[in-house]
Amino acid sequence: MTADSAHELLAPETGMGAVTLRVADLDAMTAYYRDAVTLQVLDQRGDATVLGRAGTPLVVLEHAPELRHAGPRDAGLFHTAILFPTQEDLAAAVYSVASRYPTSFTGSADHLVSKAFYFTDIEGNGVELYWDRARTEWSWVHGRVEMATLALDPNAFLREHLTEAAITKAHAAGALVGHVHLSVGDIATARHFYVDELGFATTVELGPQALFVSAGGYHHHMAMNTWRSAGAGRRQQTLGLGLVRIALPTQDDLGALDERLRHYGVATRNDGATLAFEDPWNNRIEVAPRP
Numbered sequence: 001m002t003a004d005s006a007h008e009l010l011a012p013e014t015g016m017g018a019v020t021l022r023v024a025d026l027d028a029m030t031a032y033y034r035d036a037v038t039l040q041v042l043d044q045r046g047d048a049t050v051l052g053r054a055g056t057p058l059v060v061l062e063h064a065p066e067l068r069h070a071g072p073r074d075a076g077l078f079h080t081a082i083l084f085p086t087q088e089d090l091a092a093a094v095y096s097v098a099s100r101y102p103t104s105f106t107g108s109a110d111h112l113v114s115k116a117f118y119f120t121d122i123e124g125n126g127v128e129l130y131w132d133r134a135r136t137e138w139s140w141v142h143g144r145v146e147m148a149t150l151a152l153d154p155n156a157f158l159r160e161h162l163t164e165a166a167i168t169k170a171h172a173a174g175a176l177v178g179h180v181h182l183s184v185g186d187i188a189t190a191r192h193f194y195v196d197e198l199g200f201a202t203t204v205e206l207g208p209q210a211l212f213v214s215a216g217g218y219h220h221h222m223a224m225n226t227w228r229s230a231g232a233g234r235r236q237q238t239l240g241l242g243l244v245r246i247a248l249p250t251q252d253d254l255g256a257l258d259e260r261l262r263h264y265g266v267a268t269r270n271d272g273a274t275l276a277f278e279d280p281w282n283n284r285i286e287v288a289p290r291p
Contacts, residue, residue: 008260010199010246011253012216015290016177017245018050018057019080021125024239026063032121033059036097036104037082037129038170053175058082060243067239069124075183075232075281077241078225079118079126083178087115090131091161092170094154097129108157110150113138113219117154125240130178138219145203145219147212179221180244182283183229187211189280190224197264199257221246234282241283247290254289 023029030049033039039051039058047063059080070076084090094117098105104119106126116130139146166173184190187208194200200213203220209227212220222244226232248254258270261277269276274288 008199009201010215010257011249013249013290014215014221014253015247016180016221017247017286017288018052018060019077019177019180019241019245020060020062020243021077021080021123022064022067022239022242023061023123024065024067024069025123026061028122029061032101033061036100037127038093038096039175040171053171053173056174056176058175058177062242064239064242067237070235070238070240073229073232074238075185075229075235076238076283077125078181078183078223079128080177081116081128081130081179081181083176084129084131085174086166087131087157087161088163088166089170089173089175090115090117090129091158091163092166092173093129095158095162095167096170097127098154105154108152108154110152111147111219112150113145113147115152115157117152123239126181128181132178132219135217143202144205145212147204147219177245179223181223181225182241182244182279182281183232184224184226184279184281185229185232186226187224193279194222194224197261197266199260232281234280236282243284243286246285246287248287249290251289254287257287 033051042052043050049061050057052058097119106118108117114130114132116128119127190211194213195202203214204212210225212223214221254275258268258275261268266277274286276286278284
């Protein structure tokens, strides 16, 4: 089987769920995502904190102080990308992070399909805050979406879009995990797993350096790059990425994915509600029907 035929692709309504991070300092990391990124604490019990927007979980922090930090060239998380519905909502979040943790800002770019601002949280995890242009403004050529990395002046963006109203309602406005970007050991293996086996469609290819994949014609739900991790092997238990969640539309979609992964020899764990497995770098992935 290959993922070229439509019935073997992930359903068009597929999206991303909350990302779990293993953290050394739960209080400090909760403060970063709550006070700077402007997420709400949705649940807090024991050694875990769930943060999100408008009742939707986006980031789950698990306290794991016994673990070491990952090495700089290890596979794992490149960034969690949080998608905001309006440029005003994005500006409020960017302003908040830049005001409270100015040294965590690492860059900004206009990607043609989106405008993005990049940060590194206080334990070294990448964070992207972004807004999408309307899909009617995206350009596709031979099945690939046109993306670029153009200059985006953060101060000019804030002058144009930051409003008092957006700042006031920051924690209440909706947001989603738009995509998850991973550091991997090689792109050929990533393509085989995420496209041929899991069922995403390729949307952007940058030779042996990066791969962008999606369901339903989105610019990308997941991406993988080797920019700092070429040759990386399977991850050990470390701080950082703990779990990537993918949301499918129905229980039938979950069953079909389980069958397909088993056909390819991927070890899966299906408890009836969620399907769990690991990618070739031992990144844990959990798939469930969307609530």
